[in-house]
Amino acid sequence: MHIRLENKTAVVTGSTAGIGYAIAKGLAAAGAGVVINGRSQARVDQAIKKLEGELKELDRGDSGSIRGVAADLATVDGFKHFVAEAPQADILINNLGIFEPKPYFEIPDEDWERFFQTNVMSAIRMSRHYTPGMVDRGWGRVQFISSESAIAIPTEMIHYGMTKTALLSISRGLAATVAATGVTVNAILPGPTASEGVSQFVDDLARDGNKTREQVETEFFEQVRPTSLIQRFETVDEIANMCVFVASEQASAITGAALRVDGGTVNAIF
Known part of the structure:
Protein backbone atom coordinates (compact mmCIF):
# COMPACT_ATOMS: atom_id res chain seq x y z
CA MET A 1 0.00 0.00 0.00
CA HIS A 2 1.40 3.34 -1.09
CA ILE A 3 -0.17 6.33 0.67
CA ARG A 4 -0.11 9.57 -1.28
CA LEU A 5 -1.64 12.82 -0.06
CA GLU A 6 -0.58 15.28 -2.74
CA ASN A 7 -2.83 18.34 -3.12
CA LYS A 8 -4.12 17.90 0.44
CA THR A 9 -3.57 20.42 3.20
CA ALA A 10 -3.22 19.11 6.75
CA VAL A 11 -3.45 21.05 9.99
CA VAL A 12 -1.84 19.38 13.01
CA THR A 13 -2.36 21.12 16.34
CA GLY A 14 0.31 20.97 19.00
CA SER A 15 2.85 19.71 16.49
CA THR A 16 6.21 21.23 17.39
CA ALA A 17 7.24 18.04 19.23
CA GLY A 18 6.10 14.57 20.25
CA ILE A 19 3.20 12.77 18.62
CA GLY A 20 2.02 15.89 16.80
CA TYR A 21 5.41 16.45 15.20
CA ALA A 22 5.62 12.79 14.15
CA ILE A 23 2.17 13.02 12.55
CA ALA A 24 3.13 16.21 10.70
CA LYS A 25 6.27 14.51 9.44
CA GLY A 26 4.35 11.45 8.27
CA LEU A 27 1.73 13.50 6.44
CA ALA A 28 4.38 15.70 4.78
CA ALA A 29 6.34 12.62 3.71
CA ALA A 30 3.16 11.34 2.06
CA GLY A 31 2.89 14.55 0.04
CA ALA A 32 0.49 16.67 2.06
CA GLY A 33 1.08 20.33 2.69
CA VAL A 34 1.32 20.65 6.46
CA VAL A 35 0.59 23.52 8.83
CA ILE A 36 2.49 23.12 12.10
CA ASN A 37 1.21 24.71 15.28
CA GLY A 38 2.76 25.65 18.60
CA ARG A 39 2.32 28.42 21.14
CA SER A 40 5.55 30.30 20.38
CA GLN A 41 7.03 31.43 17.08
CA ALA A 42 10.44 30.16 18.17
CA ARG A 43 9.12 26.63 18.70
CA VAL A 44 7.27 26.69 15.40
CA ASP A 45 10.31 27.92 13.47
CA GLN A 46 12.51 25.32 15.14
CA ALA A 47 10.09 22.52 14.25
CA ILE A 48 9.83 23.62 10.62
CA LYS A 49 13.60 23.72 10.26
CA LYS A 50 13.96 20.30 11.84
CA LEU A 51 11.21 18.78 9.72
CA GLU A 52 12.58 20.17 6.47
CA GLY A 53 15.98 18.72 7.34
CA GLU A 54 14.59 15.29 8.17
CA LEU A 55 12.54 15.13 4.98
CA LYS A 56 15.64 16.07 3.01
CA GLU A 57 17.56 13.24 4.69
CA LEU A 58 14.75 10.87 3.72
CA ASP A 59 15.17 12.13 0.14
CA ARG A 60 11.50 13.09 0.05
CA GLY A 61 11.71 15.73 -2.65
CA ASP A 62 8.01 15.10 -3.32
CA SER A 63 6.97 16.01 0.22
CA GLY A 64 4.38 18.71 0.69
CA SER A 65 5.00 22.30 1.70
CA ILE A 66 5.53 23.06 5.37
CA ARG A 67 4.54 26.21 7.18
CA GLY A 68 3.58 27.13 10.71
CA VAL A 69 1.24 29.30 12.74
CA ALA A 70 2.10 30.23 16.30
CA ALA A 71 -1.09 30.38 18.36
CA ASP A 72 -2.39 29.20 21.72
CA LEU A 73 -5.38 27.17 20.61
CA ALA A 74 -6.57 26.77 24.19
CA THR A 75 -7.86 30.34 23.86
CA VAL A 76 -10.50 31.86 21.59
CA ASP A 77 -8.10 34.59 20.46
CA GLY A 78 -5.45 32.02 19.58
CA PHE A 79 -7.99 30.01 17.59
CA LYS A 80 -9.16 33.09 15.68
CA HIS A 81 -5.58 34.01 14.81
CA PHE A 82 -4.81 30.50 13.59
CA VAL A 83 -7.79 30.11 11.29
CA ALA A 84 -7.20 33.58 9.86
CA GLU A 85 -3.73 32.41 8.83
CA ALA A 86 -4.83 28.93 7.70
CA PRO A 87 -8.53 29.17 6.77
CA GLN A 88 -8.88 25.84 4.97
CA ALA A 89 -7.75 22.25 5.49
CA ASP A 90 -8.51 18.82 4.03
CA ILE A 91 -7.06 16.96 7.01
CA LEU A 92 -7.40 18.09 10.63
CA ILE A 93 -5.49 16.34 13.41
CA ASN A 94 -6.64 17.58 16.83
CA ASN A 95 -3.52 16.59 18.73
CA LEU A 96 -3.10 19.49 21.18
CA GLY A 97 -3.19 18.21 24.73
CA ILE A 98 -1.66 18.52 28.17
CA PHE A 99 -1.29 16.05 31.03
CA GLU A 100 -0.23 16.26 34.65
CA PRO A 101 -0.31 13.58 37.33
CA LYS A 102 -2.13 14.96 40.37
CA PRO A 103 -4.28 13.34 43.09
CA TYR A 104 -8.00 13.92 42.54
CA PHE A 105 -8.56 15.77 45.83
CA GLU A 106 -5.75 18.19 44.97
CA ILE A 107 -7.07 19.23 41.54
CA PRO A 108 -8.55 22.75 41.82
CA ASP A 109 -11.28 24.18 39.59
CA GLU A 110 -8.70 26.11 37.58
CA ASP A 111 -6.95 22.90 36.55
CA TRP A 112 -10.20 21.26 35.43
CA GLU A 113 -10.98 24.34 33.34
CA ARG A 114 -7.45 24.55 31.90
CA PHE A 115 -7.47 20.90 30.86
CA PHE A 116 -10.93 21.20 29.33
CA GLN A 117 -10.08 24.33 27.35
CA THR A 118 -6.80 22.87 26.07
CA ASN A 119 -7.71 19.27 25.39
CA VAL A 120 -11.38 19.56 24.47
CA MET A 121 -12.44 23.07 23.47
CA SER A 122 -9.47 23.51 21.14
CA ALA A 123 -10.60 20.42 19.22
CA ILE A 124 -14.23 21.54 19.21
CA ARG A 125 -13.39 24.96 17.79
CA MET A 126 -11.02 23.60 15.16
CA SER A 127 -13.36 20.86 13.93
CA ARG A 128 -16.32 23.27 13.93
CA HIS A 129 -14.34 25.60 11.66
CA TYR A 130 -12.71 23.18 9.22
CA THR A 131 -15.24 20.35 8.82
CA PRO A 132 -17.96 22.27 6.90
CA GLY A 133 -15.46 23.11 4.16
CA MET A 134 -14.52 19.45 3.87
CA VAL A 135 -18.20 18.57 3.52
CA ASP A 136 -18.64 21.17 0.78
CA ARG A 137 -15.67 19.71 -1.13
CA GLY A 138 -16.84 16.13 -0.62
CA TRP A 139 -13.62 14.90 1.03
CA GLY A 140 -11.96 15.32 4.39
CA ARG A 141 -10.38 13.67 7.38
CA VAL A 142 -10.82 14.73 11.00
CA GLN A 143 -8.98 12.98 13.79
CA PHE A 144 -9.11 13.46 17.55
CA ILE A 145 -6.06 12.22 19.41
CA SER A 146 -7.62 10.68 22.49
CA SER A 147 -5.90 8.10 24.71
CA GLU A 148 -6.26 4.72 26.34
CA SER A 149 -6.89 6.87 29.41
CA ALA A 150 -10.30 7.66 27.89
CA ILE A 151 -11.33 4.08 28.61
CA ALA A 152 -9.12 3.08 31.53
CA ILE A 153 -9.30 6.32 33.52
CA PRO A 154 -5.98 6.79 35.34
CA THR A 155 -6.52 7.51 39.03
CA GLU A 156 -3.34 9.59 39.04
CA MET A 157 -4.80 12.10 36.55
CA ILE A 158 -8.56 11.83 36.38
CA HIS A 159 -8.90 15.31 34.89
CA TYR A 160 -6.81 14.19 31.90
CA GLY A 161 -8.86 11.01 31.45
CA MET A 162 -12.07 13.05 31.54
CA THR A 163 -10.94 15.18 28.60
CA LYS A 164 -9.93 12.17 26.55
CA THR A 165 -13.30 10.50 27.12
CA ALA A 166 -14.99 13.71 25.98
CA LEU A 167 -13.10 13.51 22.69
CA LEU A 168 -14.57 10.06 22.01
CA SER A 169 -18.09 11.46 22.33
CA ILE A 170 -17.34 14.43 20.11
CA SER A 171 -15.66 12.28 17.48
CA ARG A 172 -18.51 9.79 17.22
CA GLY A 173 -21.17 12.50 17.19
CA LEU A 174 -19.39 14.51 14.51
CA ALA A 175 -18.91 11.39 12.39
CA ALA A 176 -22.66 10.81 12.46
CA THR A 177 -23.30 14.49 11.71
CA VAL A 178 -21.28 14.32 8.47
CA ALA A 179 -22.37 10.82 7.44
CA ALA A 180 -22.24 10.01 3.71
CA THR A 181 -20.40 13.23 2.80
CA GLY A 182 -16.96 11.84 2.01
CA VAL A 183 -15.63 13.17 5.30
CA THR A 184 -14.47 10.67 7.91
CA VAL A 185 -14.09 11.39 11.62
CA ASN A 186 -12.21 9.12 14.00
CA ALA A 187 -10.56 9.07 17.41
CA ILE A 188 -7.07 7.64 17.86
CA LEU A 189 -6.24 6.10 21.24
CA PRO A 190 -2.48 5.88 21.91
CA GLY A 191 -1.14 4.05 24.92
CA PRO A 192 1.77 5.28 27.06
CA THR A 193 4.07 6.93 24.53
CA GLU A 234 5.34 3.26 22.30
CA THR A 235 7.25 5.49 19.92
CA VAL A 236 5.66 8.61 18.48
CA ASP A 237 6.16 7.18 14.99
CA GLU A 238 4.05 4.14 15.87
CA ILE A 239 1.16 6.48 16.65
CA ALA A 240 1.80 8.62 13.60
CA ASN A 241 1.69 5.60 11.29
CA MET A 242 -1.93 4.95 12.27
CA CYS A 243 -2.84 8.61 11.83
CA VAL A 244 -1.32 8.83 8.35
CA PHE A 245 -3.19 5.70 7.26
CA VAL A 246 -6.51 6.97 8.65
CA ALA A 247 -5.92 10.24 6.76
CA SER A 248 -5.47 8.40 3.48
CA GLU A 249 -7.84 7.53 0.66
CA GLN A 250 -7.33 3.87 1.56
CA ALA A 251 -9.07 4.45 4.90
CA SER A 252 -12.27 5.87 3.38
CA ALA A 253 -14.47 3.21 5.04
CA ILE A 254 -13.16 3.91 8.54
CA THR A 255 -15.27 6.50 10.34
CA GLY A 256 -16.95 6.92 13.70
CA ALA A 257 -14.34 4.64 15.20
CA ALA A 258 -12.20 4.70 18.34
CA LEU A 259 -8.97 3.21 17.02
CA ARG A 260 -6.68 1.84 19.70
CA VAL A 261 -2.91 2.03 19.24
CA ASP A 262 -2.33 1.29 22.89
CA GLY A 263 0.01 -1.68 22.93
CA GLY A 264 -2.83 -3.78 24.30
CA THR A 265 -3.05 -1.70 27.50
CA VAL A 266 -6.86 -1.68 27.60
CA ASN A 267 -7.87 -5.15 28.76
CA ALA A 268 -10.81 -5.54 26.41
CA ILE A 269 -11.61 -7.06 23.02
CA PHE A 270 -13.61 -4.04 21.83
Missing part, protein backbone atom coordinates in the same frame (compact mmCIF):
# COMPACT_ATOMS: atom_id res chain seq x y z
CA ALA A 194 7.61 8.25 24.75
CA SER A 195 6.63 11.76 23.72
CA GLU A 196 8.69 14.75 24.78
CA GLY A 197 6.61 15.35 27.90
CA VAL A 198 6.52 11.72 28.99
CA SER A 199 10.23 11.25 28.35
CA GLN A 200 11.00 14.26 30.53
CA PHE A 201 8.69 12.92 33.24
CA VAL A 202 10.49 9.56 33.18
CA ASP A 203 13.89 11.24 33.24
CA ASP A 204 12.82 13.31 36.26
CA LEU A 205 11.64 10.21 38.11
CA ALA A 206 14.90 8.45 37.31
CA ARG A 207 16.95 11.37 38.60
CA ASP A 208 14.88 11.84 41.75
CA GLY A 209 14.92 8.12 42.52
CA ASN A 210 18.58 7.60 41.62
CA LYS A 211 17.56 5.01 39.02
CA THR A 212 18.20 4.43 35.35
CA ARG A 213 15.59 5.35 32.77
CA GLU A 214 15.22 1.66 31.95
CA GLN A 215 14.49 0.84 35.60
CA VAL A 216 11.79 3.51 35.77
CA GLU A 217 10.18 2.25 32.56
CA THR A 218 10.18 -1.35 33.80
CA GLU A 219 8.64 -0.33 37.13
CA PHE A 220 6.04 1.84 35.40
CA PHE A 221 4.71 -1.06 33.36
CA GLU A 222 4.90 -3.49 36.26
CA GLN A 223 3.07 -1.22 38.70
CA VAL A 224 1.08 1.42 36.77
CA ARG A 225 0.24 -0.18 33.41
CA PRO A 226 0.59 -3.94 34.04
CA THR A 227 -2.01 -4.74 31.37
CA SER A 228 0.25 -3.47 28.57
CA LEU A 229 1.00 -6.35 26.24
CA ILE A 230 4.17 -4.81 24.84
CA GLN A 231 5.48 -3.69 28.26
CA ARG A 232 7.24 -0.63 26.90
CA PHE A 233 6.52 2.92 25.86
